[in-house]
Amino acid sequence: MKTLAQIINAIRPLNTDAMQDMSDKLDGLLKPTGSLGQLETLAIQLSGISHSTDIHFERKQIIVMAADHGVFDEGISVSPQIVTQIQMLNMTKGVTGVCVLAKNAGAEVLLVDTGIKCAPIEGVLNHKVRADGSGNIAKQAAMSRCEAVTLLENSARLAIEQVNNGIQLIGVGELGMGNTTPAAAIVSVLCHVDPQLTVGVGANLPTDKLAHKVAVVRKAIEVNQPDSNDGIDVLAKVGGFDLGGMAGVMIGAASAGVPVVLDGFLSYAAALIAIQIAPNARPYLISSHRSAEYGAGVALNNLGLKPYLDMEMRLGEGSGAAMAFPIIDAACVMANQMGTLAGSNIELPV
Missing domain, CATH: 1.10.1610.10 (Nicotinate-nucleotide-dimethylbenzimidazole phosphoribosyltransferase (CobT), small domain)
Incomplete structure (x- = not known):
C-alpha cells in the first residue's frame, strides 16, 4: 500500500x-x-x-466522515453527543439533508465512521481511529501523530479506491457534535488569527455562550502549541478524526486526478490541513458554497477559493457539496x- x-x-x-x-x-x-x-x-x-x-462526471459521490470529539465535554455544543450516532443512523436510511440533496443531484453517499462513540453501524464503513472519539483538545492532543498519519493515509486510500471503482467526482462532508470547535482551532492556527475571528455558533449555540467557546479554542491552542508549519501536527493536536478524514480524502482524490468539492466551514478547515501537507492538491479543490459560520471568510480567503453559492447554509454533512454538483454538470454541458x-x-x- x-x-x-x-x-x-x-x-x-x-x-x-x-x-x-x-x-x-x-x-x-x-x-x-x-x-x-x-x-x-x-x-x-x-x-x-x-x-x-x-x-463529464457521470458518477459522483459524497464521502461523509463522522466522529465524536472529546472537547464536547467543555460545554461547547447544545446538542447531546449521541446525536452523532443518531444522525449517522438516519443517514443509513437516506433521510438526512445530504442524502436527499445528493439523491436529487444524482450522487451517491458513502458513510465512514472514523470515531463515533458507539458500536460499528451497519451500512457504515468502520474506519474508527478510536472507539471513544478524539481527545479533549482543551486538555490534551486530539490524537497522536501516528494516528493522524494513519487517518490521512487510510482516508486518502479510500478516495483512490472509490476512483478506481468508477467515481469521477468526490464531495466531502462531516458529522460530529462539537466539531466546529476543533475546526475553529485549525483555522486560527493555520490562518494566524485569534479565535475571536473564527468561532461561530455552530449548531445553534446561544450567543451568550460564544465567549466560552472562544476561550476553549484559545485554551486548546495554548495547551497543545501546534506548529502552523506542520499540518499533521496541527491535525493531531487540535483537530478531530472527521476533519482528518476529509483532509485525507482531498489528498487522495487529487492524487487520483479527480476534482474535490468542499462543503462548508468544517471542510475549509480540513482543506487548510490538506494543502499545508500537500500544496499541489489546492487546484483540485472546488468551493461549493459560502458557509454562514462566522470564520468562513477567514478560511476561504486563506484558501484562495471563491464559492459558487451563497445560501446562508451551515448544516454541514456535505449538503453544500451536493448543491454544487448540478453547477458542475452545467459547466460540462x-x-x-x-x-x-x-x-x-x-x-x-x-
Whole structure:
C-alpha cells in the first residue's frame, strides 16, 4: 500500500494545455466572450484536472466522515453527543439533508465512521481511529501523530479506491457534535488569527455562550502549541478524526486526478490541513458554497477559493457539496453541447 508521502508525490499539476484549449473552445461558443462568467472558469479548471476538454462526471459521490470529539465535554455544543450516532443512523436510511440533496443531484453517499462513540453501524464503513472519539483538545492532543498519519493515509486510500471503482467526482462532508470547535482551532492556527475571528455558533449555540467557546479554542491552542508549519501536527493536536478524514480524502482524490468539492466551514478547515501537507492538491479543490459560520471568510480567503453559492447554509454533512454538483454538470454541458459561433457564421469583434 502507498504511504502518505507516495500518495502526495503522485499528485499531478493541472494540464495547462487542456486549460488553454478549453478557454479557446469557450470563446468560440455561441455566446459573447466570457458571458457565462464563473461557469467558464469552472470548466477551465475541470479541463485542467481531467487533462481534456471533454469533461463529464457521470458518477459522483459524497464521502461523509463522522466522529465524536472529546472537547464536547467543555460545554461547547447544545446538542447531546449521541446525536452523532443518531444522525449517522438516519443517514443509513437516506433521510438526512445530504442524502436527499445528493439523491436529487444524482450522487451517491458513502458513510465512514472514523470515531463515533458507539458500536460499528451497519451500512457504515468502520474506519474508527478510536472507539471513544478524539481527545479533549482543551486538555490534551486530539490524537497522536501516528494516528493522524494513519487517518490521512487510510482516508486518502479510500478516495483512490472509490476512483478506481468508477467515481469521477468526490464531495466531502462531516458529522460530529462539537466539531466546529476543533475546526475553529485549525483555522486560527493555520490562518494566524485569534479565535475571536473564527468561532461561530455552530449548531445553534446561544450567543451568550460564544465567549466560552472562544476561550476553549484559545485554551486548546495554548495547551497543545501546534506548529502552523506542520499540518499533521496541527491535525493531531487540535483537530478531530472527521476533519482528518476529509483532509485525507482531498489528498487522495487529487492524487487520483479527480476534482474535490468542499462543503462548508468544517471542510475549509480540513482543506487548510490538506494543502499545508500537500500544496499541489489546492487546484483540485472546488468551493461549493459560502458557509454562514462566522470564520468562513477567514478560511476561504486563506484558501484562495471563491464559492459558487451563497445560501446562508451551515448544516454541514456535505449538503453544500451536493448543491454544487448540478453547477458542475452545467459547466460540462455548456462546454460539450453548446453550438459554435463559426457554425452559425457569426463573427464577434476582436
